[in-house]
Amino acid sequence: MTTPSNEKLTEATGVPPWDPEVDDTLVCRHVRQETHDVKTFVFSAREPRDFRFYPGQHMTFELPVDGMVMRSYTISASAARPYRIEITVKRVPGGPGSNWLHDNMLPGKEINVAGPSGDFTTDANAEEKLLFISAGSGITPLMSMTRTACDLSEPHDLHFIHAARTPSDIIFRKELELLASRTPALRLGFTVDTVSASHSWSGYVGRLNLQMLAMMTPDFKDRKVFCCGPARFMEGVRDMLKDAGFDMNQYYEESFDFGAETAGTIEEPTAAPEISGETFRVSFPKTGHVVEVSPGMTILTAAKEAGLMPMSSCQRGICGTCKSKLLSGEVDMQHGGGIRKREIDQGKILICCSTPMSDVEVEL
Template sequence: MSRSPQTEAEQNIALLADDKFTEITRVPIWDPEQDDVLVCRQVRQETHDVKTFVFSGREPRAFRFYPGQYMTFELPVEGRVTRCYTISASAARPYRVEITVKRVPGGPGSNWLHDYMIPGKEITVSGPAGEFTTDATTEEKLLFLSAGSGITPMMSMTRTACDLSEPSDLHFIHAARMPSDIIFRDELALLSAQNPSLKLAFTCDTTLASHSWSGYTGRLSLPMLSLMSADFMDRKIFCCGPALFMDGVRNMLKQAGFNMEKYYEESFDFGAETAGTHEEPASVAPEISDQLFRVSFPKTGHVVECGPGMTILSAAREAGLMPVSSCQRGICGTCKSKLLSGRVDMQHGGGIRQREIDQGKILICCSSPLSDIEVEL
């Protein structure tokens, strides 16, 4: 009896997470707890301000990830900067991972990568993590909506589906400033030509006469969406891009009466630069719900009381301290600190390794005290 496309695709991807995969390939699984260093193997210029960086292990390793997940990179700039970038590669090609990064004016992470990351250079990485993923080979009608560098998780999902078989019924809509800013334009056109169930549509804010543009022009609107994907109301929608773009999409879909339970998005707004995760801020559930705990910061001498469900980061700010932080979701690892004494409830999203936890480190943005504590910032 033949298996359904969904079962085959899920088993193919799940194989990457199975110990038997090592035996089949005779290539060990990459384990960031044992070796968290990757080597840049290739740099590709995608557009004038977007590059793809391809990485692999120092020795041959197989990576296991789901399409749409991200990895956290520790960059040697301004002391140390951590940034989360979505994997843009196909999960069905496990021997390398790649990220596609847009240069952000003034952004320390993206500018360092664009200026200094070259083949042969090593970088410290953790992950993968994140749950913004889907199997585009399922017998399910999907619609991907992306803008700018928000295309990266959608590209990973699309590449994976095309490698495993082909998308079952996928509409892929991408918005860009102008035609020259469309990332992966040629590859998407090729994938669409090879996979008839993959239908593409692009819209650009502006065009130039030299572009010979025959696609849509202007911001994505409800009438435009209806032309691009006439049955969008019947589809499961995945959205990723700048905050204003996603706000507009949500408002547009609500106006149309779309069932928002079938809408999924990935946030790309961590403040200074884009990063990849869709998860909501981690909820914290302390074991003791009605007790105040003392949070001490020995280096500065500050002491503050921390109420139920209050994070250590919030307590530090109430004490007048301004510890370095970024995502505030337990993802990026920027606020990593040493717990000197006491117990905490930490609900992180992948921004800290187990060996660091074993060494007494915590992420203060997603940790709440379970006793009086001392923290070294």
């Protein structure tokens, strides 16, 4: 039995693939309320397009807030249903991106995007034992992986543990329970911080700990673990697994919160390690700041050392938040998919992963 190629499938359906170098506009088709502060936004292209993405990847959205901000959101949809894209967004108090989406994104509204991109993914249908651990809106990439596996047949052996504040804050709870009821290879475990008298709850209560983990998944040491959630939650999971003697080579996590409302404030600026070689000057004409940088220092680090607070998020060249204009000079940009070739041709760079190769001027 032969498997048809992507080209043959495209020819058979008559739907061309989404080309991120050409296509950049999505149309909102539906908005679904998941919990009291979480919504799912369903998009498709203006004309039918076949979205080809790996479950766990994300797209970067241009949001008209304070001029324009870039926010990356994980695709929560199944990769096996390729004609629509879904993102699931939690409203963050004071967060410009999430609040704009919740208050303004309605069916029929268009928005510019980039991607899909990202490398946090796995094939849950492969013959290996997996453990997904998530908290809050960190459930989205793992939900995409789970939906994809169930659509393609069923997971080989998947345990899915999710932590939330209350039972009503468990995103996708009903869908996950339905999938588990129909999929013997999928097992669920939930824990919540608190339970009110109005809720009937038979699950775990309290922060995820080693005792809970061992009861939910006794063979967790034999599994490959994928984790996503707030930074402190993931730090706690890492420490818990290390203390249990887990092989951390089998641990994978999403290293930042997509859509985080932390632009420019992720961490204190730290200078790059001292490396022998020529130093260069990085100039920011709009503010008049000039910084001398050592080899290997990124332009983002230089900007922070100058006291500037540029928009940034992932710091790995993935999300596109720090996209800026290179006015002069040369840089070495090692990006992870957060910028299009045509944008590079227009002189744009991602300052989080660009190191000067000469004196440069950058417009922030």
